Amino acid sequence: MTRSDWAEQAERFGLIFVWIVVILLFGALRPDSFLTWSNFSTILGSEAVLVIVTLGLIVPLTAGDFDLSIAQNLTLVSMLTAILNARMGLPIGEVIPLMLLVGAAIGAINAAIILYFRVHSLIVTLGMGTFLHGVTLWVSDSQTIGGLSPALLKYVIINRLFGIPFSFYYALLLALGVWYMLGYTALGQQLLFTGRGREIARLSGVPVGRVRLMALVISGVLGAIAGILYAGTTGSANPSSGTALLLPAFAAAFLGATCIKPGRFNALGSVVAVYFLVTGINGLSVVGFQTFVQDLFYGGALILAVIISQLVSGRKERAL
Amino acid sequence: MTRSDWAEQAERFGLIFVWIVVILLFGALRPDSFLTWSNFSTILGSEAVLVIVTLGLIVPLTAGDFDLSIAQNLTLVSMLTAILNARMGLPIGEVIPLMLLVGAAIGAINAAIILYFRVHSLIVTLGMGTFLHGVTLWVSDSQTIGGLSPALLKYVIINRLFGIPFSFYYALLLALGVWYMLGYTALGQQLLFTGRGREIARLSGVPVGRVRLMALVISGVLGAIAGILYAGTTGSANPSSGTALLLPAFAAAFLGATCIKPGRFNALGSVVAVYFLVTGINGLSVVGFQTFVQDLFYGGALILAVIISQLVSGRKERAL
Amino acid sequence: MRPSRSSRFQGPAEGIRCRAYGRGQQAGESVRGLRRRLCGGLQVPVEAGIVEAAPRLAISGLTKSFGGVHALRDVDLTVASGEIHGLLGTNGSGKSTLIKVLAGVHAPDAGRLEVDGRQVSLPLAPGEGERHGLAFVHQNLALLPEATVIENLIAGDRRHLGRWHIDWAAQTRRARALFEKHGLRLDPRTPVEDLTQVQRAEFAIVRAADRLADTGGVLVLDEPTPFLPLDDVRELFGLMRRLAGQGVSIVFVSHDIDEILEITERATILRDGCVVSTFVTRNTPRDAIVRAIVGSDVAGGRVIPAPVDTAPVRVRVEDLTSATLSPLSFEVRAGEVLGLTGLLGSGYDEVPYLLAGARSAAGGQLTVDGQTVAVASVTPARAKRDGIVLIPGDRQKAGLALDISLAENAMLPLLGKSRTIHPDARNKATRVLMDRFGVKARHPAQAAGELSGGNQQKLVLGKWFQLGPRLVLLDEPTQGIDVGARREIFERIAELCASGTAVICATSEFDQLEAIAHRVLVFDRGRIKTQLKGDHVAKQHIAEACYQEDRVHDAI
Amino acid sequence: RDGVEAAKAEIAAYSGQPEFTAPGEPFDARACMKGKKILTIPASSAIPFIKTIADGKDALAKTLGFEHRQWENQGSPTQYIQGMEYGANNGFNLISLLAGADPRFFQPQVIGAQGKGVKVVASHLTGLEQEPPAGVDSATAIDYRKAGELMADWTIAKTGGKVNALVLTSNEALSTDSIVDGLKSAFAANCPDCAFELANVPIVDWATKVQPLVQGKLQTNANLNYIIPIYDSMSQFVVPAIQIAGKTAQVKVATFNGTPFVLDMIRDGSVEMDIGENLDWISHAMLDAEMRLLCDLPAVRDSKVPLKVFDAEHMDGVSKPAKASEGYGDAYVAGYKSLWKLE
């Protein structure tokens, strides 16, 4: 391997390396409770929702659009799931397809406004997010709603494979799907060119509008899936559940773009980024640091990780 | 005036027009309590902090950079103000310049990382924001700290001109300053070129790096001013104060870019946008709607307002 | 006059005198001499042209590499005051890099710079060159389309702009006066995106001239002409001469050797980042220059085989109408190259975009191989499906996504064909494409932006030609392309014709039409004024037809 | 008139130094807790009120000689879930969900932990009359109802039965129901003519919605004389709203929780009254109930943690600036010591 090949590989796997260092560090501090399979399976299972939200962000981001409404989409869907299933007794098998439709509809409405009126996606999805939050408060009367069907809980968080709750595998499957879609399908290429050179894409016969619509619908559906899994993970829905996920998901999306396929939003990078950040937070909790240290770690790790990846790549100028 | 001149004027003042419609609507519903000077002075006085945060966002946005750390900068500064003034007894006249320095330093550190390591501003400032939140929790021990010097309160919220608290005039002055800077100084032009075409700016002799640094430092200082005013408005500082301001400020920044100077982030547009949204919220609570209606209004108004401005302009394709 | 057909090993080309000689150095005498010899592979000694006591601009030993790419190696260049100095070289030879070092965009690895005998320390800060009297028109003009003319005029200006206040009214007045002085009819308040290419080029040049100090200075023009039709080039030359007359030194980059011959006093040729020669332009034969640029001989003359009048009509355009075009009709036979040309604003350059659906037409029908469609209903996607491809003139905005890999760019038009993508197969296919079209690059996974302009253009052609199109629409296909690469591109077009494709080529370069077109339509005010065929497809005739009084006639 | 007198009497009863009431029989805490482990999952370690209670439990466990750990978190349900799993897998005997870590947010994990023989309790979450939620083994309750009654009584007493109040609630918290019940019943009993309006603001929206909401109400209701934020951390958004409207003389604030900075606000006059709970006392009471559960003693529902009314006249023992757990006396320290047979 030449020097530059080395640098390239180091860049691709730099974040994974840093992740391993973090694991070893906490492992050395608390080998008994941190370095256990049950702890890792918990981390993997409980953050599946964040992984899916991040995936939902990177699809429109690749096409050059922000979807800030995804967190409130998640909240609304988890709330509707709880209301329909726990309150109104609709079987979960009927609720799920309905919720996917809701997610797709939210994405489609976002896209319709963005494309037809030619408005920046940031403001449309910001408005949509706030609107959805209002709807959630309305339908839920600001209450937490529990009592979801055990079937949902079973297939999300209770049943396990290798000790890891199913939800992790769902997230992983979706990540592989998005990874394949972005890297190995025509749609993925169309998304990329739509994001990086809209005019070039248009002249090359890419139906730019349809591609952006697709991206936002996919994002909407992923948001809905995240909402269902959220309800399934916690067995309940509360009107503020998703709000806190938006910024971490953005952080993971951008951090993920520094690894595996540096310079591009990519699904596997996002998965690595989510679990890297979460492992740190979990480690700090296990060791028993005070909570402010979690923020210092999160912010510091985010910046340090991108700095390291930039140093490895020789401080390359990038679109991301 | 020709037809297109008309359209142009309609576009520039469209949001103001919508704002007036909203005022008239609520005025018709509750003429006695909504359409009063005391109500308007309340509206104007209470959202000065949001106006300043929005101003702090549009400066780096013009140069093409996101500053997501501004909200946590505000929080940290308000907390430090409370600690230094209320706990450690430093006179407020000494605290203020110190805090402006803190804000400038935060901006400079953001810029240093973004520019030297060539990292996307979004991830750096996201990381910085989280880090600063950690610092705030740390220095405050997660406590809300009150007991700020009455002098500060007096010059922020208690003293009035035409019945409106001073804080409004500070925000207005800063808005005029930013408006002048963006529109009538060399730096403003350089910011614009840096944001819209970095390579073009470089080739035209614009010191792009220095301009981006300046923008982030200005944003940091505005964040600090907002923090001081926040402390002066509430008479206290709490460790989560700023968090909720970030998304509304983004909404106002982008909504503001649809009026006064459509297609560009602009200070007066931002002021209009903030007060338009706030007037609606105030009106809803005067009329007595439940709080979830505020979210429906906020999200809906945001989207409707940009749609209207796009319809007036003939759905023009824009960078924003 | 024609030079002897000397091989490049045989000695100095006539008129190109070598600098090393002029300094009395013998090859091998110094390390620098040795490096210079190795680097160019040039066996001929080089002699200085004009020896001057205190040149306006003196660059010596300038070296710049980006990672492994040596963009500049030990470059020396002197420009006398009032001199117009040409800068030539193939794509990627480092001309722009040299200029960007002067503009303070790049920091050089080594090198000295003197202006008017004063040492200027390198690297320069962005905009600092201005203080030393340097002003630039960069390749691609460096204008911000969504900003207005006046905003573009003053951005980065330090000479006319106070730090604390911009008096817009005064600046606008100044701009008006400036435009008037240079004969430009521009409203300072129009957004640059509403200007034509020509207006943009003229404006960029005037903007640079505006930055020059009142006495002298150096104006650096990096390929300002490819956008310009002939009479605007003349106009530009007039402006350049006027400025030179006032003592302004001008560095002028162009791939057009005729332009260099016409306007410059001396010229410098770069190859692979090295100076291969500096020579006095007057009386230097064209071929010698071409040879020095490319490093080998380049054939001249027509590329395209003679037309076959019996070939079937493949494309028929009827009543094509748009905002600027009155209804016009024409047809193209299989294997025929139809040239479209005319003066500025005559509308010829719109035709490719209308037919490809990139801009919307008001009316008209397009028939390709018997299938008729309304032009107004054509979209780029549909055009592609129907075998119609467009090679746009603006490579940077419409041709390639610069931060994406070669392979991905190259395979973009093929996307519809299959739903899934295999990166290895894609790289392999791209390598084949690169070989076929002579695209020089390290690896298919390299970012497209890392290629020089010529290679980018070849890639754009390749990416579309691989579709086996029925109709190819070209807009200025060799804009900014060096003589060698140009020839290669012509050959690619010829190959395409040989396979029966119909080609429509809109261009303002008459010698290009001479080289490749079977037939030329000359436009005037949205109509076809003249049709030229056979021997009449020659530079001379085309120029005449363009400038002829408004009289519609058919030359045989 | 009777109602006003009754209200005054209630307030007077809660204005003095509270007394210690034992929640159950004495037991030998040290002996029975030997080798046992408790994990406390606070609603959020970043909320000082909760953090202080958790730290208090830490300190007590140390003196009692058993292992007590906190699961540091920032209030996100996934962190709760990780904490539950941590507790279930690391040999803890009891997981205490403290002060708002609502088990309804993660019922599957509660069941999972119970399946591994870990007791799960909700501490300082429900009111006395509320059932333990989400199938937890026990819930140690606070008399939220009484807190609601006291806030109503305060306004009735101060205005002589002419209350016109805005009550700010956060319906997603379980305790809200209890507090609001108390408020309503006190108004119904002592001042049926008093006017009060309820407005809900979710906790996440406090920073953005409380101020404009209050401003709007101040405009529409010219006779408003009390604002009752049922959790006192809302007051930092209520007070500026009153100041900006220029109604500091007319509109007073009465609230609940006894958070130190709000006690400071009583001193500077921007808040009139705050009902407090002694955080250290809560630490004792919660731990007491949890230990009883582990020692197979009868479960304790009523923690017997007293409430105290703070106003400008009743600030004795509160330092400047205020600190947590001050102003309640220290009767409980000795009380618990003997209850746990530490002497």
Ligand SMILES: Nc1ncnc2c1ncn2[C@@H]1O[C@H](COP(=O)(O)OP(=O)(O)OP(=O)(O)O)[C@@H](O)[C@H]1O
């Ligand atoms: N952004 C880039 N990244 C990597 N290599 C580049 C980049 N731009 C140019 N190059 C390479 O640098 C060398 C010099 O290119 P440069 O553009 O200066 O040549 P040029 O003479 O201006 O050519 P052209 O006439 O095509 O503009 C070439 O080898 C080219 O491939």
Ligand SMILES: Nc1ncnc2c1ncn2[C@@H]1O[C@H](COP(=O)(O)OP(=O)(O)OP(=O)(O)O)[C@@H](O)[C@H]1O
């Ligand atoms: N920011 C950068 N970081 C690393 N390498 C760069 C950078 N910018 C340019 N290069 C390198 O610059 C070399 C020449 O690029 P440069 O930008 O000077 O070309 P140029 O002459 O400006 O080309 P063009 O005429 O196409 O603009 C390339 O080989 C490339 O490797």
Ligand SMILES: [Mg+2]
């Ligand atoms: Mg060049």
Ligand SMILES: [Mg+2]
């Ligand atoms: Mg170039």
